[in-house]
Amino acid sequence: MSLVHINILIAFAVSLTGLLMHRSHLMSALLCLEGMMLSLFILATLTILSTHFTLANMMPIILLVFAACEAAIGLALLVMVSNTYGTDYVQNLNLLQC
Amino acid sequence: MNLFTSSTLLTLLMLITPVMMSSTDFYKNNKYQHYVKNMTLLAFITSLVPMTMFIHTNQEMLISNWHWTTIHTLKLTLSFKMDYFSLMFMPVALFITWSIMEFSMWYMHSDPHINQFFKYLLIFLITMLILVTANNLFQLFIGWEGVGIMSFLLISWWFGRTDANTAALQAILYNRIGDIGFLLSMAWFLHNTNTWSLQQIFMLSQNPPTLPLLGLTLAAAGKSAQFGLHPWLPSAMEGPTPVSALLHSSTMVVAGIFLLIRFHPLTENNKLIQTMMLSLGALTTLFTAICALTQNDIKKIIAFSTSSQLGLMMTTLGLNQPHLTFLHICTHAFFKAMLFLCSGSIIHNLNNEQDIRKMGGLYKILPFTTTALIIGCFALTGMPFLTGFYSKDLIIETATSSYTNAWALLLTLTATSMTAIYSTRIIFFTLLEQPRFPPLMNINETDPMLINPIKRLLIGSIFAGFILSNSMPPMNTPLMTMPLHLKLTALTMTTLGFVLAFEINTYSKNLKYPYSSDSIKFSTLLGYFPTIMHRLSPHLVLTMSQKLATSLLDLTWMETALPKTTALIQLKASTLTSNQKGLIKLYFLSFLITMTLSMLLFNYPE
Secondary structure (H helix, E strand, C coil): CCCCHHHHHHHHHHHHHHHHHCCEHHHHHHHHHHHHHHHHHHHHHHHHCCCCCCCCCCCHHHHHHHHHHHHHHHHHHHHHHHHHHHCCHHHHHHCCCC | CCHHCCCCCCCHHHHHHHHHHHHHHCCCCCHHHHHHHHHHHHHHHHHHHHHHHHHCCCCCCCEEEEEEEEECEEEEEEEECCCHHHHHHHHHHHHHHHHHHHHHHHHHHCCCCCHHHHHHHHHHHHHHHHHHHHHHHHHHHHHHHHHHHHHHHHCCCCCCCHHHHHHHHHHHHHHHHHHHHHHHHHHHHHHHHHHCCCCHHHCCCCCCCHHHHHHHEEEEEHHHCCCCCCHHHHHHHHHHHHHHHHHHHHCCCHHHHHHHHHHHHHHCCCCHHHHHHHHHHHHHHHHHHHCCCCEHHHHHHHHHHHHHHHHHHHHHHCCCCCCCCCCHHHHHHHHHHHHHHHHHHHHHCCCCCCCCHHHHHHHHHHHHHHHHHHHHHHHHCCCCCCCHHHHHHHHHHHHHHHCCCCHHHHHHHHHHHHHHHHHHHHHHHCCCCCCCCCCCCCCCCHHHHHHHEEEHHHHHHHHHHHHHHHCCCCCCCCCCCCHHHHHHHHHHHHHHHHHHHHHHHCCCCCCCCCCCCCCHHHHHHHHHHHHHHHHHHHHHHHHHHHHHHHHHHHHHHHHHHHHHHHHHHHHHHHHHCCCCCCCHHHHHHHHHHHHHHHHHHCCCCC
């Protein structure tokens, strides 16, 4: 693959790691999720434009729409958590603990 | 020759008869004491026959009577060895026992169980004679244990007294420790020389290794109160005075020394054992002489004097002189028994007062006892040409002129002068000065049952040394020439001791005791030996056993090892492996690791 692709893939991997290994705030997980979406969008657009794959010109835009909805849901959940506990610490999500 | 065997066996049989009569009516009335005393007298006269035959012909005899058992190759018979030692010791022991029995008819007159007392004394005498005449180690052991048991029964004669019971128990325990050594040597001899009979042992092991002789030395140290196993002897003074006179001065305590004398063909080849005996004896004699210097009980002073003389006997054995040791045993028996009888007379006359600080001025009141006491003390210290001189002076001469350990010699000489010092102490405190006892005392010494025994032993104390040493054939070349200062060593040390003690006693008798001194505490508390050994080691052992039983066994092995550990493991595992703890981070982390691993594995399969 070319250098550009490697670069974007590394960005994706870094965001994935940040999503899975966040420390205490739920907000950082949501931010990393947005980062993953963004890097995916850039990767798809670059590949489709450079290979002149015209039939798939719409895919990145639809991806962006769904990412925006999902971000809205995530933020709503964050607001709900923050209303109950005052902060968005992940360790507060322990109602199922036995 | 026929008379030899029969009179020896008759002596032993005569003594058994009164013991067997104790189940009859004869035992209940007052005649029993006279019967026992007369039997002992007759046994003494009968035993003079083999003794004079032996002196005349110098022929030893071995009487092997009854074949008891044969276990594989070990043959055990009832055998008596009549050689110089047993034939000379038997009349001496019987004479002294006869005198002591007559004395105890006066001393124990008001005791309700006096017949039992005489029976015990007789059983003791029988077992002692079994020990002395034994030809094999098994028979010797029977006599050994017998004298130990009779010592226990006689020390605790007044068993209502706690101190008497403790003392008897102490005697048994210390003797038991010595018995370990005895059994060790018995086992060694059985294993290596296949026999317990003395003749075969002497033939088969000319150069024995140290181990059996070490066992025998331990046995002698236990029975004869050498240093380390000595505290039982002063405690044994809790028994009545006849018991102290018979057992713990003349007869029983020399059993250990006698055992080593019996084994002299083995010890004369082993230099290590000789050095060990020399050092042990020298240490004992000095230590007990130091302890005797500050005792206040007259019987304890004489007991320590006995212990000191036993140390001297052990030293002589270490110089490879068994016959000289035996001579000292016989002469020492006479004057030591007499000293005890005199102290018994003093104690009984002063209404059972034993503390010398409360006696005094008996010089004019009890003239006969005074005479006997002074002659006994002189004989003890080795005044020339009394009894003690013939053995003690010879011992010191041999020690100073032999190629031996100078330290042991120095200790022995110091102990010799200390003998004179404590003898002076006894004489000074009991006989001289003004009386210190309450005035209304009924003092008399007119009873013939008191006077005659002391008179007989007095004659023995003066002449027995001469007679015995003239009847002894010389066993090794005596040293004929020595420098004058070596010859006069014993006399010089003794005179020094007498003069020193008399001076100090005279000018310090009205001064106050400086009790804060440490050296006097060392001497009065017997060198701290009973304090440490009787309290510290039982305490340590009991504490250790308590810790082992409760902490180690009960708490650890029974409780914690299986039940509590299993419970703990189960609890931890169940808390670890139960789910839904809300550990989101852990779940995300595991997802990441799985993905990374799978990508690596699928992309790089080789």
